[in-house]
Amino acid sequence: MIVIVGAGLAGLACATELHRHGKPFLLLDAGETPGGRLRTSIRDGFTLDHGFQVVLSSYSAVSKVVDIASLQPRYFESGALLAHKGRFAHLANPLRHPLALFENLTSPVFSFRDKLLLGTLVTRVTMSSDASLLSRCKSTKDLSTRDFLRQFGFSPFFLARFAEPFFGGVLLDGDLGTSAGLFLYYLKKFTTGRAWILASGIAAIPTQMASLLPAGSLRLRTRVMALDVKNHRACGVTLENGEHIAASCIVLALTEPAACQLLERPVPEPARSVAVVYFKSLQSIYPNPCLVLPESGSGRVRHFAQVTNVAPELAPTGFHLITASVLDFADLTDEMLAQSVKNEIAAIFPNAATSLEYLETIRVPYGVPFQPPGFAKRKPFSDLPDGIYAAGDWMGGASIQSAISSGLDSAHSILNPHCS
Ligand SMILES: Cc1cc2nc3c(=O)[nH]c(=O)nc-3n(C[C@H](O)[C@H](O)[C@H](O)COP(=O)(O)OP(=O)(O)OC[C@H]3O[C@@H](n4cnc5c(N)ncnc54)[C@H](O)[C@@H]3O)c2cc1C
Structure with a gap:
């Protein structure tokens, strides 16, 4: 039996992929509804x-x-209204609205230098692969987003009027202390995509995913309290009500602190x-x-x-x-x-x-989660017992995309054990 712990996007994606390949599984979640943070x-x-x-x-x-x-x-329209001292200006994404390029260039919102730097940065990220942008997050040379933007030459005015409100909101990080690699990745995703x-x-996403799973494969209000491991090999999980479910494969599709708790490892700093x-x-x-x-x-x-x-x-x-x-x-x-x-x-x-x-x-x-410069070089779960797999947004860039990708990756590791 494959047991997936956590029916957020990561666990649901893992379950969806296993189901597509005809592999039976049991998906367990402590909550009332599937979807985790998508509520x-x-x-x-x-x-x-x-x-x-x-x-x-x-x-x-x-x-x-x-x-x-x-x-x-x-x-959403690709762009934003920037408010300043009771007035506001429209900043459009020229990749999505080419006619807005002139409006952006002539608008008095930012200095010509900031506009030039933004154009240069956007061109660079759109020409880079996702993998190369995210590889920065593993580097010891990675900077915080704030330091990166300053070193790139942006003015404090640009940081206060655009970078802090917009990316501070996206990264839930008002100080822009998050990895610059992650910031550059999001900058690419925002300029090349529409929100x-x-x-x-938003909960319609997990609701649809859960509705396509086989009957009886999802158990809600079911909290896993402990992992059963013998000789460094997964053999099951123990639930809050004392029930034991045998499993040769366990996917921990949880937040990092929740996974650390079950693995009895130090819990990382609060999110x-x-x-x-x-x-x-x-x-x-x-x-x-x-x-x-x-x-x-x-x-x-x-x-x-x-x-x-x-x-x-x-x-x-x-x-x-x-x-x-x-x-x-x-x-x-x-x-x-x-x-x-x-x-x-x-x-x-x-x-x-x-x-x-x-x-x-x-x-x-x-x-x-906190994702400081170089966060991806940490390998918190590199020595997991055999048969235990980790998934969750924290493994990548803390987003809907990374949660789903991590769930799909864990399913592929189970389906193709020799390739993982
Ligand atoms: C306010 C907010 C805004 C966001 N904005 C965006 C955005 O605009 N764009 C974007 O891409 N991403 C955004 N995100 C991030 C995105 O929502 C998450 O990255 C994603 O939902 C995480 O999914 P997950 O499956 O990794 O984790 P979770 O959704 O946290 O799922 C973990 C699941 O595990 C369950 N669980 C925990 N412990 C146990 C246990 N012991 N036993 C059984 N079950 C357990 C929980 O009930 C939960 O359902 C935002 C997140 C928040 C909270």
Whole structure:
């Protein structure tokens, strides 16, 4: 028997691939629903994702495990609105909107030097392979994103107006301490792909994946408490209720701390967390189908979006849904946080002051793992007992793409043991 522990995207991708090859397995998850960190809840008819999560059309792994078209993807405009002192400017992605190149070059948002540097960097990353960009994450020469951007010559103004709000939000890392290799990889994925969300919420991805698995192969509300290993070989798992399930192959499709706990190894430092604050509004606060980036240092909001500009289905008819991501929130109650977020949005779009009605705050303590410079050179699980495989987003670049890829890789290692 093959037991997969964890039915997040990594575990579901592993299960999907094993099923495709006719291999029986049992997928176990401690949660109420499959999907792990891809969660959506419904409140008063509004569809609320647990964190602002987008999929990029440049993520090649997604279409291997889901039928994207049937999920009703809704696409963001490729670019962002940059807010500064009560005004905002549009920054478009010239690879997606060639006519915007002139607009970008003539716009007073950034200095000519910053625009030239951005053009040079974007050209470089789009001409590099994913593997070569990610190989930086294994190098001792890898820098933090902040140091890399500074060394490349970008001005502090560019960092505060674009890099910190945009990539700080993507990496859930306001200080840009994340590996520059990972930043360059995301820069490529964002410039060559378009971001989408789903009309019925991000959890539709794992829901579809789980629905295609054989009946009885997924057990929810089933926490694995221990791995049973004899003579350095996997022989099963023990559940919270004391049940023992024999297994010659175990895939740990978990977060790194959860996997470390089961393997009785030191647990790594806590991950990066985020809070999303939701508002409803009867009035539209801005019309564009894109993200708004407040200048960093101007408040707590990293970015916000009126997501119904992209997917009107997320709110009941006549309403708009606004989501704001905040990284620095631990000291505030939900009400204080909501007020501070509302004030910040109203400083950019004054009609928000009267039109935004607070809906809900969702705090996500484990967002993505810390991925400092050179993080991929660590080999935390290089000496696993025979028959135990590790998967999970933390093995690559902490994304939907890396979670699915790691799950597919673990399935291939089981199916082709001599190639792994
Ligand atoms: C707020 C937020 C925003 C994000 N934004 C983006 C984005 O825009 N784009 C992007 O690509 N990625 C984004 N990500 C990252 C992406 O969601 C994750 O990389 C991906 O979902 C991780 O999947 P996983 O399967 O590796 O782990 P998880 O989803 O964490 O799955 C692990 C599973 O293991 C289960 N489990 C844990 N312990 C046990 C146990 N002992 N027994 C049984 N089951 C157990 C858990 O219940 C869980 O279901 C974001 C993440 C968050 C939280």
